[in-house]
Amino acid sequence: SYDLTQPPSVSVSPGQTARITCSGEKLGEKYVCWYQQKAGQSPLLIMYQDFQRPSGIPERFSGSNSGTTATLTISGSQPVDEADYYCQVWDRNTATFGGGTKLTVL
Amino acid sequence: EIQLLESGGGLVQPGGSLRLSCEASGFSFINYAMTWVRQAPGKGLEWVSSTSGNGIITYYGDSVKGRFTFSRDNSNNTLYLQMNSLRAEDTAVYYCVKGSAIATTSTSAFEIWGRGAMVTVSS
Numbered sequence: 001s002y003d004l005t006q007p008p009s010v011s012v013s014p015g016q017t018a019r020i021t022c023s024g025e026k027l028g029e030k031y032v033c034w035y036q037q038k039a040g041q042s043p044l045l046i047m048y049q050d051f052q053r054p055s056g057i058p059e060r061f062s063g064s065n066s067g068t069t070a071t072l073t074i075s076g077s078q079p080v081d082e083a084d085y086y087c088q089v090w091d092r093n094t095a096t097f098g099g100g101t102k103l104t105v106l
Numbered sequence: 107e108i109q110l111l112e113s114g115g116g117l118v119q120p121g122g123s124l125r126l127s128c129e130a131s132g133f134s135f136i137n138y139a140m141t142w143v144r145q146a147p148g149k150g151l152e153w154v155s156s157t158s159g160n161g162i163i164t165y166y167g168d169s170v171k172g173r174f175t176f177s178r179d180n181s182n183n184t185l186y187l188q189m190n191s192l193r194a195e196d197t198a199v200y201y202c203v204k205g206s207a208i209a210t211t212s213t214s215a216f217e218i219w220g221r222g223a224m225v226t227v228s229s
Contacts, residue, residue, distance in 0.1 A: 033215045089212075094153070095210075096153065
């Protein structure tokens with residue numbers, strides 16, 4: 001099975017840049033999606049195909065993927081961005097999620 | 107507006123069975139792959155199963171293979187997840203998810219998520 005590794009937590013001050021990483025073997029050869037899940041809510045797709053933002057997702061969210069690491073960057077983090085973030089890829093007809101990263105904005 | 111409404115969750119004893127349903131609306135159902143993703147209490151997301159738009163191609167996660175069956179009724183825009191031989195570790199919120207294309211490929215994303223149905227396996 002394919003494994004994705006995320007840091008359990010990331011903290012950032014309001015207005016600062018938050019970077020959440022996702023690591024996996026030859027990850028740069030796969031397409032990475034990112035999901036945001038706020039407390040008590042269903043997950044929301046915020047990034048697909050490494051750096052594509054769905055309609056309605058703020059421009060402060062950006063993504064990159066190279067080598068063994070994908071990165072979700074939140075420029076000018078806001079308190080409303082506080083949530084759990086999950087990366088996800090497909091590998092041989094199996095979808096895999098990272099363990100999730102809790103982003104704290106304070 | 108796209109809506110996904112799960113139902114059928116509840117409490118079941120270990121070894122028992124349960125069937126979840128998901129009613130979809132607001133999009134051309136047959137043209138999209140659909141997926142079940144679950145989340146155990148306080149834990150992360152776990153992919154369960156995905157099926158293509160016509161329901162012919164279905165993939166399962168290792169933890170549910172042989173016990174769960176994913177089907178879809180495209181005439182009624184409804185998905186079903188038949189869960190047999192349930193275990194305590196199957197306890198989770200089960201989300202019905204709309205894919206981004208008719209089949210699951212390396213570029214597929216989980217576009218729209220339902221609110222989820224809670225399944226509790228306990229004696």
